[in-house]
Amino acid sequence: MAAKPRPKSDAPDASDRVSRIREGVTAAILEHRLLPGTKLGEDEIGEIYGASRTLVRTALQQLAHEGIVNIEKNRGAFVARPTPADAREVFEARRLIEPTIVDHAIDAVSPDWIDRLQHHLAEERQAELRGDARASVRLSGEFHRLVAEMSGHSIYLGFLKELIARSSLIILLYRRHDTPACGTEHHSGIVEAIRKRDKQAARAQMLSHLTDIEDELFLKEPAADELRLADVLGA
Amino acid sequence: MAAKPRPKSDAPDASDRVSRIREGVTAAILEHRLLPGTKLGEDEIGEIYGASRTLVRTALQQLAHEGIVNIEKNRGAFVARPTPADAREVFEARRLIEPTIVDHAIDAVSPDWIDRLQHHLAEERQAELRGDARASVRLSGEFHRLVAEMSGHSIYLGFLKELIARSSLIILLYRRHDTPACGTEHHSGIVEAIRKRDKQAARAQMLSHLTDIEDELFLKEPAADELRLADVLGA
DNA sequence: CGGGCGAAGATTGTATAAACTTTCGCCTGT
DNA sequence: ACAGGCGAAAGTTTATACAATCTTCGCCCG
Numbered sequence: 109m110a111a112k113p114r115p116k117s118d119a120p121d122a123s124d125r126v127s128r129i130r131e132g133v134t135a136a137i138l139e140h141r142l143l144p145g146t147k148l149g150e151d152e153i154g155e156i157y158g159a160s161r162t163l164v165r166t167a168l169q170q171l172a173h174e175g176i177v178n179i180e181k182n183r184g185a186f187v188a189r190p191t192p193a194d195a196r197e198v199f200e201a202r203r204l205i206e207p208t209i210v211d212h213a214i215d216a217v218s219p220d221w222i223d224r225l226q227h228h229l230a231e232e233r234q235a236e237l238r239g240d241a242r243a244s245v246r247l248s249g250e251f252h253r254l255v256a257e258m259s260g261h262s263i264y265l266g267f268l269k270e271l272i273a274r275s276s277l278i279i280l281l282y283r284r285h286d287t288p289a290c291g292t293e294h295h296s297g298i299v300e301a302i303r304k305r306d307k308q309a310a311r312a313q314m315l316s317h318l319t320d321i322e323d324e325l326f327l328k329e330p331a332a333d334e335l336r337l338a339d340v341l342g343a
Numbered sequence: 344m345a346a347k348p349r350p351k352s353d354a355p356d357a358s359d360r361v362s363r364i365r366e367g368v369t370a371a372i373l374e375h376r377l378l379p380g381t382k383l384g385e386d387e388i389g390e391i392y393g394a395s396r397t398l399v400r401t402a403l404q405q406l407a408h409e410g411i412v413n414i415e416k417n418r419g420a421f422v423a424r425p426t427p428a429d430a431r432e433v434f435e436a437r438r439l440i441e442p443t444i445v446d447h448a449i450d451a452v453s454p455d456w457i458d459r460l461q462h463h464l465a466e467e468r469q470a471e472l473r474g475d476a477r478a479s480v481r482l483s484g485e486f487h488r489l490v491a492e493m494s495g496h497s498i499y500l501g502f503l504k505e506l507i508a509r510s511s512l513i514i515l516l517y518r519r520h521d522t523p524a525c526g527t528e529h530h531s532g533i534v535e536a537i538r539k540r541d542k543q544a545a546r547a548q549m550l551s552h553l554t555d556i557e558d559e560l561f562l563k564e565p566a567a568d569e570l571r572l573a574d575v576l577g578a
Numbered sequence: 579c580g581g582g583c584g585a586a587g588a589t590t591g592t593a594t595a596a597a598c599t600t601t602c603g604c605c606t607g608t
Numbered sequence: 609a610c611a612g613g614c615g616a617a618a619g620t621t622t623a624t625a626c627a628a629t630c631t632t633c634g635c636c637c638g
Contacts, residue, residue: 125622150590160623161590166404173408182590182629197498208439263432266410267502360592385620395593396620417599417620 129157129167137176137187138249138276139242144189148177176273188277192327195278199322202271205264206252206318207311210298212259214305221258225299228254232292249276251295255302275321282325291320364392364402372411372422373484373511374477379424383412411508423512427562430513434557437506440499441487441553442546445533447494449540456493460534463489467527484511486530490537510556517560526555 133153136142148168150161157164168185171177179185190198213221228251235243249272256265294317301310368388371377383403385396392399403420406412414420425433448456463486470478484507491500529552536545 151588162622162624165590169401169404170408173405183631184590194497197496200496201498201502204439204443261432261435262429263436263506267436271498386618397592397594400620419620 125157125159126163126166126170129153129159129164130170132157133167133171134176134273135246138273139246140276140280141242142187144187144277144281146187148185148187150184174270174273176277188274190274190278190281192282194274195282195322195325195327198271198274198278199318202268202275203315203318205267205271206255206314209256209259209261209264209268210302210310210314211307212261212264213255214302214307214310216258216260217302217305222299222303225254225258225302229292229296229299232295236292245276245279248292248295249273255298278325279321282327284324284326291317294320360392360394361398361401361405364388364394364399365405367392368402368406369411369508370481373508374481375511375515376477377422379422379512379516381422383420383422385419409505409508411512423509425509425513425516427517429509430517430557430560430562433506433509433513434553437503437510438550438553440502440506441490441549444491444494444496444499444503445537445545445549446542447496447499448490449537449542449545451493451495452537452540457534457538460489460493460537464527464531464534467530471527480511480514483527483530484508490533513560514556517562519559519561526552529555 133142133148142148150164150168153159153168154161154164168177168179172179172185176188177185178188228247232244232247232251235247252272253265253269256268259265294313298310298313298317301313368377368383377383385399385403388394388403389396389399403412403414407414407420411423412420413423463482467479467482467486470482487507488500488504491503494500529548533545533548533552536548
């Protein structure tokens, strides 16, 4: 069954050079190493990955389609800066989609998947324990992606990938305290519900988890740091 | 042909040459003039639109991301051929998202929007009356997009655009009879419910409308025409 | 001394050319 | 006659060169 005569074009083909660039930049954004508004010069990135501008451009266009990069004509690519309105839309969409995703995940549950989830939880706890904020942020998002992969719905998975990436930027911009981005114990509870095949509980916990995250945000028009100046003057 | 003297227009995308290609090809696919599996050669398209392969390639990559074109490495771009499993996922996603969209549309209702919807219904009826199947197919999809635009949710709108485009391919491949793709009278009923601000009725009618469409499909593994051979041998 | 104009530098947008992959016809050997 | 492989042709992928545009900084004028 491992035979893959024709790998689907959507496969996470890590050997592809464009994908390496895209995933590298995505990781940097999701780990909050690249801040919103940062200019992503084509030559600059090309130098780093040893690729020509053609490939860099392709990768940046994909990221723009995913909503985590803005491309301004004749000016270049920048890490996106979601507005509070964007933030509300993203979380509303997640509250709509993710409960349904866990439903399907439970339909597809298997010991193998439970193992994967538990292993992921262990990684999350480990990162949190050693105070690795970047890994924590990344793993928090990956948990949700893992559940979506488990559900087997490629459409929902694709949508959720976009929503998670944007959420990471939103949390960076608008969170109130320095609280850990995503409560690991919430994830643990969701895994428990999945293991018990308790759809009701899983949906409810996922929903309240998402609500908790959004409640930690301060979604007022003045963005986050010193950059509201740019917003006020640029609007 | 001289370049368009529109130097400062920050129009969304309509004046962009890449967008013209993308929208042209999209329209051809949505109107069922380009059939699934059709090869989309870069030279071929470039010739038609008077553009170099660079721009064509950009457009095709965007279409691939939207799911209506498959790009096979070193082989080229082809109009996508959704599987029955894809079809079920697409319609499940639509049943999840679109009722919520009409809810928001009702929150944003205004006489201007009602006018636009009514005008669209008139166009639909006109196309159906003169037996213009291609226009009917396109307008059916555009109705749903219009409601999504009305809702003001850019995230939902983006998702739905993808789902509508894929739906058009699915309907082409799997519909049972030559019934009109999308009942105009259903749309009319939905508009009425929106006009009356009756969320309950609007949601219900949208849901049953989508269910009706899916029920018209024959989603068995042997795809449509002669191409199941490729599936059997390729699996 | 402040502000606007203009040229140089830098960066992106587009086109073209080189390199590689696949495909298909044709030829040879059995 | 047919299977198998060689080779040219077509097409895609990547790189590079050129054109257009924006930004920056210096200079001149008020």
